[in-house]
Amino acid sequence: MKQHFFRKKAGQIREWTGAHKKKAAALYSGISLALVAAIAAGVVYHSSNTAADDTGTVYREETATKGALTVGITEEGTVTIGTTTQTLDVDISAYTGSASTTTNNGTQTGGGGMMPGQTQTTTTTSTSTTDSDTRELEVKEVYVNVGQEVSKGDPIALLDETSVNDIKSDLEADVEDARNTYDETAANQKVSDQTVQQNYKLYSLYGTSAQSEYDTTVATLEDAVDSAQSDLDDANDTLQDDQDELEDDQTNLPTYKKALENAEYTANGIDKETAMYGWLTAEDAREKAKSLVDDTEDEIDTLTDEIADQKTKIAEYEIALETAKKNYELGVVEAKATLDTENWQNQNADTYLSVSNAQDALTTEEAKDDLTQAQKKLSEFESYIQNNEIIAAEDGVISAVSITAGDDLYSNSDLITVNDYDKVTATVDVSEDDIDYAQVGAAAKVSIDAFPDTVFDAEVTDVGDATYDSSTGTTSYEITVTLSGDLSELYSGMTAEVTFVTKDTENVLYVPNRAVTRENDKSYVKLKKDDGTIVTQEVTTGFSDGTNVEIKDGLSEGDTVVIESKVDSK
Numbered sequence: 001m002k003q004h005f006f007r008k009k010a011g012q013i014r015e016w017t018g019a020h021k022k023k024a025a026a027l028y029s030g031i032s033l034a035l036v037a038a039i040a041a042g043v044v045y046h047s048s049n050t051a052a053d054d055t056g057t058v059y060r061e062e063t064a065t066k067g068a069l070t071v072g073i074t075e076e077g078t079v080t081i082g083t084t085t086q087t088l089d090v091d092i093s094a095y096t097g098s099a100s101t102t103t104n105n106g107t108q109t110g111g112g113g114m115m116p117g118q119t120q121t122t123t124t125t126s127t128s129t130t131d132s133d134t135r136e137l138e139v140k141e142v143y144v145n146v147g148q149e150v151s152k153g154d155p156i157a158l159l160d161e162t163s164v165n166d167i168k169s170d171l172e173a174d175v176e177d178a179r180n181t182y183d184e185t186a187a188n189q190k191v192s193d194q195t196v197q198q199n200y201k202l203y204s205l206y207g208t209s210a211q212s213e214y215d216t217t218v219a220t221l222e223d224a225v226d227s228a229q230s231d232l233d234d235a236n237d238t239l240q241d242d243q244d245e246l247e248d249d250q251t252n253l254p255t256y257k258k259a260l261e262n263a264e265y266t267a268n269g270i271d272k273e274t275a276m277y278g279w280l281t282a283e284d285a286r287e288k289a290k291s292l293v294d295d296t297e298d299e300i301d302t303l304t305d306e307i308a309d310q311k312t313k314i315a316e317y318e319i320a321l322e323t324a325k326k327n328y329e330l331g332v333v334e335a336k337a338t339l340d341t342e343n344w345q346n347q348n349a350d351t352y353l354s355v356s357n358a359q360d361a362l363t364t365e366e367a368k369d370d371l372t373q374a375q376k377k378l379s380e381f382e383s384y385i386q387n388n389e390i391i392a393a394e395d396g397v398i399s400a401v402s403i404t405a406g407d408d409l410y411s412n413s414d415l416i417t418v419n420d421y422d423k424v425t426a427t428v429d430v431s432e433d434d435i436d437y438a439q440v441g442a443a444a445k446v447s448i449d450a451f452p453d454t455v456f457d458a459e460v461t462d463v464g465d466a467t468y469d470s471s472t473g474t475t476s477y478e479i480t481v482t483l484s485g486d487l488s489e490l491y492s493g494m495t496a497e498v499t500f501v502t503k504d505t506e507n508v509l510y511v512p513n514r515a516v517t518r519e520n521d522k523s524y525v526k527l528k529k530d531d532g533t534i535v536t537q538e539v540t541t542g543f544s545d546g547t548n549v550e551i552k553d554g555l556s557e558g559d560t561v562v563i564e565s566k567v568d569s570k
Contacts, residue, residue, distance in 0.1 A: 057564055057565070058564070058565045059562050059563070059564060059565075060562070060563040060565070061528065061560050061561070061562055061563075062511055062512050062515055062560070062561050062562075062563060063511075063558060063559070063560055063561075064509055064510070064511050064551060064555045064556065064557055064558060064559040064560075064561060065509070065510060065511070065557065066507055066508065066509050066510075066557050067507070067508070067510065068505065068506050068507070068508070069505050069508050069510060069543055069544075069545050069548065069550055070445075070499075070501055070503070070505065070545055071501075071502050071503045071505055071543055072437070072445070072499040072500050072501045072502050072545075073430070073434045073437055073438075073499065073500045073502060074497050074498065074499045074500075075428035075429060075430055075479075075497070075498055075500075076428065076495065076496070076497050076498075077426050077427045077428035077429070077495075077496055077497075077498060078426065078427060078492075078493055078494065078495060078496060079424065079425070079426050079448065079483075079490055079491070079492060079493065079494040079495075079496045080424070080425045080426070080427065080492050081399070081419045081420070081421065081423070081424055081490060081491065081492045082419070082420040082421070082422065082423020082424060082425070083399055083400075083417045083418065083419055083420055083423075084394065084396070084417070084418050084420045085400075085402075085414055085415075085416070085417045085418075086156075086392070086393045086394075086414075086415045086416050086417070086418065087412045087413060087414055087415060088137070088390070088409050088410065088411060088412060088413040088415060089384070089393070089412070090377075090380055090381050090384040090385075090411065091377050091380070091381075091411050092135045092136075092137065092167050092170075092171070092377075092381065092410070092411050093134075093135060093411055094134075094135060094170070094174070095173075095174030095177055095178060095370075095374055134410065135167055135170060135410070136163065136408035136409055136410050137159050137160070137163045137164060137167060137408070137409040137410075138159065138160035138162075138163040138406070138407070138408055138409070139157055139158075139159060139160070139403050139404065139405055139406060139407045139408075139409060140157075140158045140159055140160045140161075140388075140405060141157065141158040141405055142156070142157050142158075142401060142403055142404060142405060143155055143156055143157060143158070144156045144157075144392075144398055144401060144416060145398065145401065146398055146399060146400060146401055147397065147398065147399075148397070148398050149395075149396070149397050149398075150392040150395065150396065150397075150398060150416075150418070151392065151395050152391075152392055152393065152394050152395050153391050153392065154391060154392045155387075155389040155390070155391050155392075156389075156390055156391060156392050156415065156416060157389065157390045157403060157415065158388060158389055159385065159388045159389065159390065159409075160388075161388050164385055164388050167381065168378070168381065168382070171374070171377055171378040171381055172378060174374045174377065174378070175371070175374045175375055175378055177374070178367075178370045178371040178373075178374040178375075179371055181367050181370060181371075182364075182367040182368055182370070182371045185363055185364050185366075185367040186364050186367070189360045189361065189363065189364045192356075192360045193357060193360060196356045196357065196360075210338075210339050210342040210343055211339065213335075213338075213339075214335050214336070214338070214339040217331060217335040218331070218332055218335060221324075221327060221328040221331045221332065222328065224324045224327065224328070225321070225324040225325055225328050227324075228317065228320045228321040228323075228324040229321055231317045231320070231321075232314065232317040232318060232320075232321050235310060235313050235314045235317050236314060238310055239307060239310040239311065239314060242303050242306050242307045242310060243307060245299075245303055246300060246303040246304065246307065249296050249299050249300045249303065250300060252296060253293070253296050253297065253300065256289065256292045256293045256296055257293055259289045259292070260286065260289035260290050260292075260293050262289075263282065263285045263286035263288075263289040263290075264286050264289075266282040266285070266286075267279065267282035267283045267285070267286045270282055390415065392416070392418075394418060395418075396418030396419050396420065396421075397418065397419045398416050398417070398418055398419075399417050399418065399419050399492075400416065400417035401415075401416050401417075402414035402415055402416065402417070403415055403416075421487045421488055421490075423482070424482065424483045424487045424490060425461070425480050425481060425482050425483065426446055426458065426480070426481050426483065426496040426498050427478060427479070427480050427481075428478075428479055428481075428496075428498045429467075429476040429477070429478055429479070430476060430477050430479045430500070431474060431475070431476050432466065432474075432475040432476065432477065434500070435463075435477055437500040437501065437502055438460055438463065438477070438479045438500045439460060439463065440460050440461065440462065440463055441459065441460060442459070442460040442500060442501070443457070443458070443459060443460075443501060444457075444458040444459065444460060444481045444498050444499060444500050444501070445457065445458065445498070445499045445501075445545065446458045446481065446483055446496050446497070446498050446499075447496065447497045447499070447547065448490065448494055448495070448496055448497075449494065449495045449496075449497075450494055451489070452513070452514055452547070453512070453514075453547065454547075455545065455547050456483045456484070456485050456487070457483070457484045457485055458481040458482060458483045458484065458498065459481060459482055459484075460479060460480070460481050460500075461480055461481060461482045462479070462480040463477055463478075463479055463480075464477055464478030464479070464480070465477070465478075479498070481498055499545065505543065505550075508542070508543070508550045509550065509551045509552075509555060509556075509557055510548040510549055510550050510551060511525065511548065511549065511551055511555070511561050512547065512548055512549075512563065513544060513547060513548060513549050514563050515561045515562075515563050516539065516541060516549055522538055523538065523539050523540065523541045524536050524537065524538055524539065525537050525539055525554070525555065525561045526561055526562040526563070526564065527555070527559060527560070527561055527562075528560040528561070528562050534562055537554055537555065538554055539551050539552075539553060539554030539555055540552040540553040540554060
């Protein structure tokens with residue numbers, strides 16, 4: 001919720017400035033002047049032994065001082081303490097290795113970057129010592145708790161000795177695997193180099209068959225296209241024949257049905273008893289007409305199914321033809337690339353020999369790097385785990401403990417979280433009317449309720465996206481400021497008032513905020529008279545910087561005000 005200095009919990013005064021009627025509030029300025037004035041006036045603290053009464057009241061005297069205050073916009077928000085999470089910063093994962101052994105042999109004709117008469121066989125020789133890449137350490141005991149202060153190097157957890165020894169054994173086995181891979185790779189490099197040398201002579205002579213291979217490939221692709229086209233043409237011809245026959249049957253069927261109708265009419269009109277011959281003749285004609293209709297209908301059904309099947313085949317043949325054409329286009333390109341490559345290889349035998357040797361050397365170097373990495377992982381583990389304990393990586397106050405006894409830990413598992421007082425921020429909402437005063441880089445002052453006499457320097461470090469409140473019709477921005485100074489006693493969630501500077505005021509009379517009390521919309525101070533008596537004095541307040549408040553009327557420079565605080569006298 002937005003608050004200006006004039007509307008703080010104690011009821012600070014609202015004031016509107018200028019034609020824009022923007023809210024203004026006092027921002028910290030001239031702290032050094034205030035301190036000098038306070039020292040000069042002799043700020044007095046009374047202990048419980050010198051209390052003015054027997055109720056445990058402590059009095060503190062402050063002097064009304066003239067100096068500079070800064071007018072600003074104040075918003076209320078919360079403090080957030082940055083944190084740093086310590087993880088299990090050691091690699092205990094299983095060894096996989098990146099190197100492989102490469103052997104060149106003469107079992108296959110060449111092409112595409114290989115020597116003619118040469119194929120490259122790659123065999124990965126690295127193995128893992130565990131069934132899974134997952135390895136874990138078991139927590140036996142946790143030494144620390146939330147809120148505990150730790151120093152760098154302090155033990156924070158005890159690990160199960162068996163799990164530590166198991167990981168160490170696995171890492172040692174990884175080193176041995178990497179060493180074996182390196183040795184085998186180095187040996188294979190020698191064999192490979194010999195094979196490359198042997199094939200070099202063939203490589204120099206290679207190229208005579210390249211054009212023939214290209215022509216054969218292209219011819220094969222063309223045959224595939226022609227075959228697909230032929231299948232499609234045949235299917236279309238068959239479809240056309242079926243469609244023509246179907247059309248004839250469909251045209252004739254009504255005639256056949258009419259003939260059947262006439263035959264049935266004639267047969268039904270003859271008296272079987274009186275004209276047996278005529279009835280038999282008509283009945284025969286009816287049966288023949290019916291058979292013709294049935295056969296035609298059956299043929300229509302058959303042709304319809306055949307046409308549907310043929311259309312399906314045509315669709316398939318069309319796809320096959322399109323595929324063959326694409327294969328032809330791609331195949332010609334690939335064949336041409338192979339032809340060019342093989343011709344280039346033939347022309348650059350010397351260069352390829354050097355490249356092959358360099359590749360073999362690189363593989364060996366990778367195997368060597370794998371060995372070095374495995375040795376490094378083992379060394380770092382032995383250094384990281386001392387006496388089966390994990391130690392704190394930095395100083396700080398623990399805000400979270402992510403492990404408990406019995407937990408399994410993996411590489412980068414969270415261990416503890418420590419408050420990072422280099423990242424203390426406060427977040428507030430600022431109206432779009434005031435956003436010009438809260439841009440990134442702008443200075444701000446922060447007051448914390450728990451530390452009423454302290455004002456922290458801050459700087460705007462982030463301006464969030466605009467948020468519209470439909471209930472009020474206003475738009476605001478989430479502003480983040482980063483605090484500086486001694487922040488070690490702050491906690492996340494503390495209430496903070498952030499003041500953004502609008503302008504400075506010079507030579508105003510002010511007293512500490514705590515010296516002012518408010519009742520029935522009026523402000524009062526406890527004024528100490530020259531004779532030592534204390535009276536209640538009404539004052540008119542103005543701007544406040546969160547620590548001090550301007551006194552417009554009711555006091556004079558040098559007046560002494562008294563601040564009362566209740567303490568336990570026991």
